[in-house]
Amino acid sequence: AQRVTQPEKLLSVFKGAPVELKCNYSYSGSPELFWYVQYSRQRLQLLLRHISRESIKGFTADLNKGETSFHLKKPFAQEEDSAMYYCAPYTGNQFYFGTGTSLTVIP
Amino acid sequence: NAGVTQTPKFQVLKTGQSMTLQCAQDMNHEYMSWYRQDPGMGLRLIHYSVGAGITDQGEVPNGYNVSRSTTEDFPLRLLSAAPSQTSVYFCASSYSLRFSATYNEQFFGPGTRLTVL
Numbered sequence: 330a331q332r333v334t335q336p337e338k339l340l341s342v343f344k345g346a347p348v349e350l351k352c353n354y355s356y357s358g359s360p361e362l363f364w365y366v367q368y369s370r371q372r373l374q375l376l377l378r379h380i381s382r383e384s385i386k387g388f389t390a391d392l393n394k395g396e397t398s399f400h401l402k403k404p405f406a407q408e409e410d411s412a413m414y415y416c417a418p419y420t421g422n423q424f425y426f427g428t429g430t431s432l433t434v435i436p
Numbered sequence: 437n438a439g440v441t442q443t444p445k446f447q448v449l450k451t452g453q454s455m456t457l458q459c460a461q462d463m464n465h466e467y468m469s470w471y472r473q474d475p476g477m478g479l480r481l482i483h484y485s486v487g488a489g490i491t492d493q494g495e496v497p498n499g500y501n502v503s504r505s506t507t508e509d510f511p512l513r514l515l516s517a518a519p520s521q522t523s524v525y526f527c528a529s530s531y532s533l534r535f536s537a538t539y540n541e542q543f544f545g546p547g548t549r550l551t552v553l
Contacts, residue, residue: 373528378537425495426479426480
């Protein structure tokens with residue numbers, strides 16, 4: 330069965346500390362991988378996509394095909410990073426969103 | 437551009453009632469989709485459409501109908517509401533996801549919070 334797992338429902342870090350949000354997936358073929366973010370009182374929006382190897386707001390995501398993981402990382406967390414983060418593989422015309430990780434950055 | 441709009445923002449239904457959640461986009465996007473968001477479950481795809489006149493089922497389609505008569509509109513119909521359909525519903529659109537999502541960002545609506553008593 331197709332599945333995406335975000336093991337941490339809640340994650341708290343102090344401002345300036347590194348942060349890593351984990352995502353593991355199990356899909357046949359090679360899904361495209363994305364991270365979406367929902368800030369308080371804002372709409373869900375795209376954060377970054379793996380294909381472009383981009384860094385957005387200091388976040389990067391490493392695709393490890395061997396471990397089928399796509400963890401989101403940032404070396405120095407900021408208060409404005411507090412939000413809900415969703416890992417979202419895409420395959421077969423469909424996005425499969427994970428259960429999400431709520432990140433709180435403590436001042 | 438208004439982007440993706442959803443109405444209503446809130447709705448309370450009684451079991452067995454029917455209703456339609458409205459979704460519209462003014463970006464000439466081909467791809468539109470409906471998700472439900474439940475605590476601990478993330479977002480789950482209900483139905484999607486790759487263009488006017490074409491719809492398909494997602495992960496959790498039971499109890500819902502959709503149609504896509506125009507590019508702009510993608511209404512979601514609850515045929516006979518049940519308490520299990522209490523959720524927050526999101527509509528999203530993208531220019532085209534026919535072949536790849538890589539450069540086709542999904543734009544989400546603000547959501548509709550539905551309670552079924």
